[in-house]
Amino acid sequence: MSNTTALTTEKKSIWGGGKSPFSVSYGKLMMWIFLLSDAFTFSSLLVAYGFVRHTYPSPVKNELIKPMQHLEEGFVEQMQHVGYFTDDKWPLPELVFNHFPFIHGMHLPLFFVSLMTFILIFSSVTMVLAVEAGHRMAKKEVATYMIWTILGGLAFLGCQAWEWTTFITEGARLDSNPFGPMAFAALFFIVTGFHGFHVFSGVVLNVIIYLNVLKGTYEKRGHYEMVEKVGLYWHFVDLVWVFVFTFFYLI
């Protein structure tokens, strides 16, 4: 008996500190601080975007084609010809990103990216539900919602792969861009790529957490705080996407 008391006091007094001022564990505080600094990384890229974007005149208003209208072959060349896609003007995103998988020959401005955004935000919801289930120590539910979150993340990454493929097939490269200034394509690849890398890391983390949930690691530990910490990261990545989406597709 004496042995166990010695052990527990040892464990409890490992930091021996006073009241935790923020009522959070050090791990969660670390995650918050990391996210703050990561926010600055993304800010620097988005500021660079703004800086470059600002040197070009605003896109021409689209008066040629309406949503759901028929999309002819050689649409990009046609747009170049009528002066919508030129080297000295920022292109209108809704004319660049207007494709949808399996639907050919239809102008669907930003439909696909809206779907992507919806998927990512929905995966945030399932993440919240996983965290909430963790508070109730409901192992099974945590596992279910984690799977949904992982699936959401994978689906988003798949969508991004498709979006990139389409963009590249149409001729966009880091150093050339049929839609307009080459900085448009370069920034698109770098910023969405950097974000996609974050989503990918998040999916990997989520998978690790999921496996640990199944193994019962957190049940033994007595709390599901790891789910919460990874959840913070996941929500942050979603939030960043909202900004990336706004900058690249809406403005």
Next chain:
Amino acid sequence: MSNLHHDDHSHDNHNHGHHKETFISKYVFSMDHKMIAKQFLITGIIMGTLGMAMSLIFRLQLAYPDMKFPFLESILGQWGKDGKLDPNFYLALITIHGTIMVFYVLTAGLSGTFSNLLIPLQVGARDMASPFMNMLSYWFFFLSSVVLIISLFVEGGPASAGWTVYPPLSALPKAVPGSGTGMTLWLVAMILFIASALLGGINYITTVLNMRTKGMKMTRLPLTIWAFLLTAVLGLLSFPVLMGGSLLLIFDRSFGTSFYLADIPADLAGGIERVGGSPILWQHLFWFLGHPEVYIILLPALGITSEVIATNARKPIFGYRAMIGSILAIAVLSFIVWGHHMFMTGMNPFLGSVFMLGTLIIAVPSAVKTFNYLATLWQGNLRLTPAMMFAIGLVSFFITGGLTGIWLGNAALDINLHDTYFVVAHFHLVMGSAAIFGMMSGIYHWYPKMFRRKMNETLGQVHFWLTLVSAYCVFFPMHFMGLAGVPRRYYANSAYDQFNVFIDMNQFVTIAALLGGAAQLIFLWNFFSSMRNGKRSEQNPWESNTLEWTAPVEHIHGNWPGEIPTVYRWAYDYSKPGSEQDFIPQNVPDEGQVDEQVEPNPTHFEPSKTKAPVAARETVMFSLVKRWLGFAK
């Protein structure tokens, strides 16, 4: 029964202290913050020696531009053919000298060493919040140092675009010889360095905020900890911006983008015409790090000085809260003044005046700090140990270098002074010399804590006086050269008659620099030989109040053998009227103190476990988010 329990407990502790320590886990991949601090310090000293040696080589070139030094060929080979320094390698030397001194010595070597050593010991924690991340932080730094040193040996030489690596010299691999592999390795080294700084910074902040011992309120923290905390915040918020900027630069260099390049024809830029970018973008991103970086360097030195001056003046620090306020003010202001490095970029004069205003306002908290140091020294019972001498030296440099900062902060004056030796003189005094003096002060003061022995006092005094005199002799004349318009980074001023008139002054400066270099050899000897031969230190050699001196001289895991001491008072109870000694350590109980903060707190915080389980699924989103953010009780 209770006796038995006690025995068990101590046995447990005993085991804890000695469990399977191999050479690798103790000295190499150590997770103990004290060992990591020593690793940072020794790596920093090695890098510092390298950086200083480089400066001596280019000082020789500046003083004797037409003379031949055969030894240069034997150490530099092709770069010193026939004893003449190669002009391209001159640029490489100033670049790497700046990079090493700013990042490797005064960021990692200074804040890495003392944050690691002092944060857990002074706030009363067993170790950093995450010892593993702390270890990673050192090894990323080590890797980064290795990559930077490797870049000295690649074809074309190391990066040569100045420590600020402005494009296009840094963005076009064929611009100058050093723009090739050397520049790429510079960027790789920087990204590793940023990773190290972030891992360290997250740890420092979390440890200070969350791991304080009982009774250690924020307003009882020693000023060192306040300085390290704000330093970590600055690094955490500014280094990522350099990371983003470097990422774009890497794409410009290697993948044909043109974020930083405007109108570069294809034949100069690897077959792709570069249009549409702007080198000014890099300057903005760089200086958004670059200016806070100045304070990342300076604040830890100021924190160390506060501690050393109060201890050795045997007086409470003057204006403790004003000191904290000025650190906070400097930290905030440092983020909104980066434009004063860019007055010459054709910036809108109105924007320039905004940056100028912010810059000049920084003089206020800086002056508060200076006057507080002077007021602390005033009528103190001074103990002029080497640490104290260096701390006073810092105050001296902070004044002389700071005053010229007010000149340079003026947009109108800066048009004259930009990129002249005046700037070189300014920042070498206020951030170079001052921060090095703070670092030296810290080394002399906490050497007993790190190595259980004291450094030789006489050698320390000799080191101080030689360094002080040589630093002033090196940097003071540069002001006049700068006012006369001598530009920095020129290889041979003898090519221009109007600059060549300063050749005697340049020779004087170089001789002083050689003297300063020799003085550092005394320090190196003192530092390394004292590890074996120094006088054994008692537990509290400087009769200081802070918690690190309540820990035993021998290093143990977890810092204190038993309970962590409880804190009952601030760190500056020196010469308190009515007390027998002239110092009262922070863990001495204060009779009649009524403060619920020092009541022992029985429950160690464990997340979620203490919270009542949520009853139903229909929990409103708001409370969910609140709890998830950690605000709900």
